[in-house]
Amino acid sequence: MRNRFYGQFDTDRRSGKSSDGDFRTPFQVDRDRVLHTPAFRRLQNKTQVFWSGEYDFYRTRLTHSLEVAQIGRSICHWLRSQGGPMEDDFFVDPDLVEAACLSHDLGHPPFGHAGERTLNHLTSGWGGFEGNAQTLRLLTERIFSAKGTGMDPTRAFLDAVLKYKSLWSERKYVDKEVPENHFLYDFQNQWLDWAMAGHDFPAELTPGKARDSFKSIECQIMDWADDTAYSLNDLSDSVRAGFLTIERIERWGEKNGVSCEENAPLGKLISAVRSQSVDPFVGSRIGKYIRGCRLESDVNFLSAESNRYRFRLIIDPEVKAESEIFKKLAFEVVFLSPQLKQLEHKGSHLLRGLWNVLEKRYVRGEPIDGQYFQLLPEDAAAEIGEAKSEWDRARLVCDFLAGMTDGYAARMYKRLFTPDFGSIGDLIG
Numbered sequence: 430m431r432n433r434f435y436g437q438f439d440t441d442r443r444s445g446k447s448s449d450g451d452f453r454t455p456f457q458v459d460r461d462r463v464l465h466t467p468a469f470r471r472l473q474n475k476t477q478v479f480w481s482g483e484y485d486f487y488r489t490r491l492t493h494s495l496e497v498a499q500i501g502r503s504i505c506h507w508l509r510s511q512g513g514p515m516e517d518d519f520f521v522d523p524d525l526v527e528a529a530c531l532s533h534d535l536g537h538p539p540f541g542h543a544g545e546r547t548l549n550h551l552t553s554g555w556g557g558f559e560g561n562a563q564t565l566r567l568l569t570e571r572i573f574s575a576k577g578t579g580m581d582p583t584r585a586f587l588d589a590v591l592k593y594k595s596l597w598s599e600r601k602y603v604d605k606e607v608p609e610n611h612f613l614y615d616f617q618n619q620w621l622d623w624a625m626a627g628h629d630f631p632a633e634l635t636p637g638k639a640r641d642s643f644k645s646i647e648c649q650i651m652d653w654a655d656d657t658a659y660s661l662n663d664l665s666d667s668v669r670a671g672f673l674t675i676e677r678i679e680r681w682g683e684k685n686g687v688s689c690e691e692n693a694p695l696g697k698l699i700s701a702v703r704s705q706s707v708d709p710f711v712g713s714r715i716g717k718y719i720r721g722c723r724l725e726s727d728v729n730f731l732s733a734e735s736n737r738y739r740f741r742l743i744i745d746p747e748v749k750a751e752s753e754i755f756k757k758l759a760f761e762v763v764f765l766s767p768q769l770k771q772l773e774h775k776g777s778h779l780l781r782g783l784w785n786v787l788e789k790r791y792v793r794g795e796p797i798d799g800q801y802f803q804l805l806p807e808d809a810a811a812e813i814g815e816a817k818s819e820w821d822r823a824r825l826v827c828d829f830l831a832g833m834t835d836g837y838a839a840r841m842y843k844r845l846f847t848p849d850f851g852s853i854g855d856l857i858g
């Protein structure tokens with residue numbers, strides 16, 4: 430049965446190629462292409478909260494992405510089950526949402542958000558670095574790059590991963606400083622324009638938060654699924670790792686004026702910690718956060734073009750408030766802890782060391798200690814060598830670093846800078 434929610438506008442690919450004749454829908458093709466890419470597999474060794482490889486049961490970017498995808502699909506099924514604007518042949522496609530959820534962290538570099546901030550600082554002279562912008566670069570240029578088209582995503586899929594719609598230079602102009610995050614690279618304006626079908630943003634959607642709030646319904650669902658996983662599943666890892674204890678939760682609640690009484694969110698979390706039932710607690714809250722979603726009609730400059738912009742995702746205020754409490758708790762007690770900050774510093778130090786030597790050798794083309802050492806794999810070095818400008822070379826070096834796993838980055842750093850590490854038999858990876 431055809432899903433009337435989507436039309437040709439949504440399933441178009443920029444190449445003009447069609448999925449007709451494939452037994453899968455266009456959005457299933459998008460999802461499957463993501464699943465089979467090296468970029469997706471590398472997420473298994475990229476930091477979510479704790480460094481990947483610390484212990485087998487901590488979440489990585491890969492397991493986080495799988496959990497976000499499950500939550501995203503469940504939200505689609507919940508919205509469809511509620512009737513209203515959704516019908517048997519008119520519904521938000523769960524395969525499309527799953528593709529967006531699986532892809533949302535593809536562009537993140539090693540060592541978590543600290544790695545993202547470090548690369549942004551190091552590349553500030555070449556248009557910066559942003560995880561969401563890098564995801565777009567992978568999908569449109571780097572995945573299957575031999576074809577020169579990336580993975581040729583549908584318009585609806587591409588738009589579903591566009592959490593941010595402001596360019597680096599626009600943010601710099603508005604903020605009066607080099608932007609820290611939440612931007613697209615300037616050269617990606619062509620893809621933003623294609624996703625918006627050439628429509629200009631209304632004057633009220635100024636670059637920054639106002640414009641970034643303008644998301645397709647699939648992107649809104651992906652964003653809430655990510656928030657749900659972030660605010661709940663990361664709590665489970667933090668308790669298991671010993672970062673979130675009853676004493677620390679109570680102390681944080683008292684300091685921030687947040688109730689720890691039995692029926693309050695923190696009180697229920699404390700009860701779960703005390704009874705060693707945090708995972709069941711998290712599971713029940715995920716269900717609550719899914720059921721806290723509903724759709725509301727919207728009218729905007731693209732709502733006549735696509736049903737993807739005819740609806741807003743509304744989150745129950747109580748659920749939203751609880752999620753914000755848990756996110757703030759995790760951020761202030763876990764993410765800002767000296768233990769994690771020390772690891773973040775180490776990750777930043779590794780990336781800076783790698784950037785400094787690769788930027789000198791491959792971007793500026795200068796010898797290192799009087800010699801032109803070949804430091805990169807042959808295919809990466811060849812592509813950089815064929816680049817037409819210093820700017821292009823810098824972007825390719827950034828691509829190489831961003832694509833590294835935590836382990837790959839650490840091994841390469843030690844091979845370059847640690848005297849007693851590595852041998853002639855080592856592989857570059």
